[in-house]
Amino acid sequence: xxxxxxxxxxxxxxxxxxxxxxxxxxxxxxxxxxPVVVPFSYCPRCAAPLADPASFVQEYWVAVQTRxxxxxxxxxxxxxxxxxxxxxxxxxxxxx
Amino acid sequence: xxxxKRNQQLTRIGPGTPxxxxxxxxxxxxAVTGDLDELPVRRVRxxxxxxxxxxxxxxxxxxxxxxxxxxRASLAYGxxxxxxxxCAYHGWLFGRDGRCLEQPAxxxxxxxxxxxxxxxxxxxxxxxxxxxxxxxAPAPVVPRYxxxxxxxxxxxxxxxxxxxxxxxxxxxxxxPHHVEWLHGRYFRxxxxxxxxxxxxxxxxxxxxxxxxxxxxxxxxxxxxxGQSEDDDDWRVGHPLVFPYMMRVGxxxxxxxxIRVPVDDQTTWFVLYTVHHxxxxxxxxxxxxxxxxxxxxxxxxxxxxxxIEGQDIMTWVTQGPIAERxxxxxxxxxxxxxxxxxxxxxxxxxxxxxxxPLGVLRAEHDVVELPxxxxxxxxxxxxxxxxxxxxxxxxxxxxxxxxxxxxxxxASAGAGx
Numbered sequence: 001x002x003x004x005x006x007x008x009x010x011x012x013x014x015x016x017x018x019x020x021x022x023x024x025x026x027x028x029x030x031x032x033x034x035p036v037v038v039p040f041s042y043c044p045r046c047a048a049p050l051a052d053p054a055s056f057v058q059e060y061w062v063a064v065q066t067r068x069x070x071x072x073x074x075x076x077x078x079x080x081x082x083x084x085x086x087x088x089x090x091x092x093x094x095x096x
Numbered sequence: 097x098x099x100x101k102r103n104q105q106l107t108r109i110g111p112g113t114p115x116x117x118x119x120x121x122x123x124x125x126x127a128v129t130g131d132l133d134e135l136p137v138r139r140v141r142x143x144x145x146x147x148x149x150x151x152x153x154x155x156x157x158x159x160x161x162x163x164x165x166x167x168r169a170s171l172a173y174g175x176x177x178x179x180x181x182x183c184a185y186h187g188w189l190f191g192r193d194g195r196c197l198e199q200p201a202x203x204x205x206x207x208x209x210x211x212x213x214x215x216x217x218x219x220x221x222x223x224x225x226x227x228x229x230x231x232x233a234p235a236p237v238v239p240r241y242x243x244x245x246x247x248x249x250x251x252x253x254x255x256x257x258x259x260x261x262x263x264x265x266x267x268x269x270x271x272p273h274h275v276e277w278l279h280g281r282y283f284r285x286x287x288x289x290x291x292x293x294x295x296x297x298x299x300x301x302x303x304x305x306x307x308x309x310x311x312x313x314x315x316x317x318x319x320x321x322g323q324s325e326d327d328d329d330w331r332v333g334h335p336l337v338f339p340y341m342m343r344v345g346x347x348x349x350x351x352x353x354i355r356v357p358v359d360d361q362t363t364w365f366v367l368y369t370v371h372h373x374x375x376x377x378x379x380x381x382x383x384x385x386x387x388x389x390x391x392x393x394x395x396x397x398x399x400x401x402x403i404e405g406q407d408i409m410t411w412v413t414q415g416p417i418a419e420r421x422x423x424x425x426x427x428x429x430x431x432x433x434x435x436x437x438x439x440x441x442x443x444x445x446x447x448x449x450x451x452p453l454g455v456l457r458a459e460h461d462v463v464e465l466p467x468x469x470x471x472x473x474x475x476x477x478x479x480x481x482x483x484x485x486x487x488x489x490x491x492x493x494x495x496x497x498x499x500x501x502x503x504x505x506a507s508a509g510a511g512x
Contacts, residue, residue, distance in 0.1 A: 056440035060425035
């Protein structure tokens, strides 16, 4: 639930929650596998669906950040997606 | 985490599965050659297929389906004839190419045998092992990796049949940090409790790790505390040889760790070691000694007071097939992620009709693999601990192995 909320706050597409699952507020049974929610669906380079089982999407974590290591079978593009709370633009000039 | 579906794709290797199609593009060792001297017919299971390996009366090797097509009795109990393997039940005879050559109980004029064949696969000998290929024709050549063909070395083979997916063992090959903890901290706790000497060279802290894809797989690098990037562990590293081996070495020995995918939940784990301490001359071996690596004690507990026993404990306790949909990978698991992605890429290559990574078509003398010589920057100290705190202690040839190291003395670290 918290993970889905966080992703929603960031304005990213949220995959449909499993019926009767976490989104309903019911805690997962102890020991039950947590569903892997991938908050994006398409390759950022060629737009092929990453749900293709021959493509690769691996979730992992660095400190508080959730990342996905991906490889698109359609265009062979290897990339990483990091979920973040803020996007900081470049600085246009130096501080005085 | 990995979805359950992708985990299944990664670990199902039977006929007709995507991973099964990929893995069938490679040659696999299925027996130690010397074992056929004692009994020339052996049951073999590889990639989920039940087969029989035999040496016929003319000395030629064959690999065929285990079940006789007549009444399905096992050919593993067959009789080796000059031209092939005869079923023990009714005497049907099969050649190495799978053709049925005789059906002795049928009428002499019968042509029934001409319409009967069993699946037969190519086999070859290399480095004291028998290798099999279960993939589509034409078969690639058997890669002549250095340790299998070097002259002037002493060879020794340890092996164990493990109730675990080969993929878990391969992921361990790109997980450098486990050495510091499993073979360092954990091992130290066991030895201290027993009042035994502690392994010093395995517990050094990792400063950074790196992985590079190359033509035979992935090169793994580590920089340990106190080392510089000029040290062997970082500058050279050692390779995961795609898709099922890892090459290691140091202190006068080199080793190929082989993880043969027997089926989805079983792996034949082989430690193929060559010893050449100080470059001293080694007498030619008539036969490579082989030993079984024990990993459970009488009470069924894991034996964890040696290096490979600790590895086996972690692989097996992950479950027959690790539930990757429950795991939590971190930044230190970069190698594991890279390997999984590499398998995905190679699956696509096979589906596109291309050869996957590491398949060799051209004849060659030797494939020299990059591998550090000064392991952990420890010189000969590494070898001392490797010999006495690793699986070598179970080798039937341990005295023969130790002797040249003792002769080489301080020069043992020089190696090949």
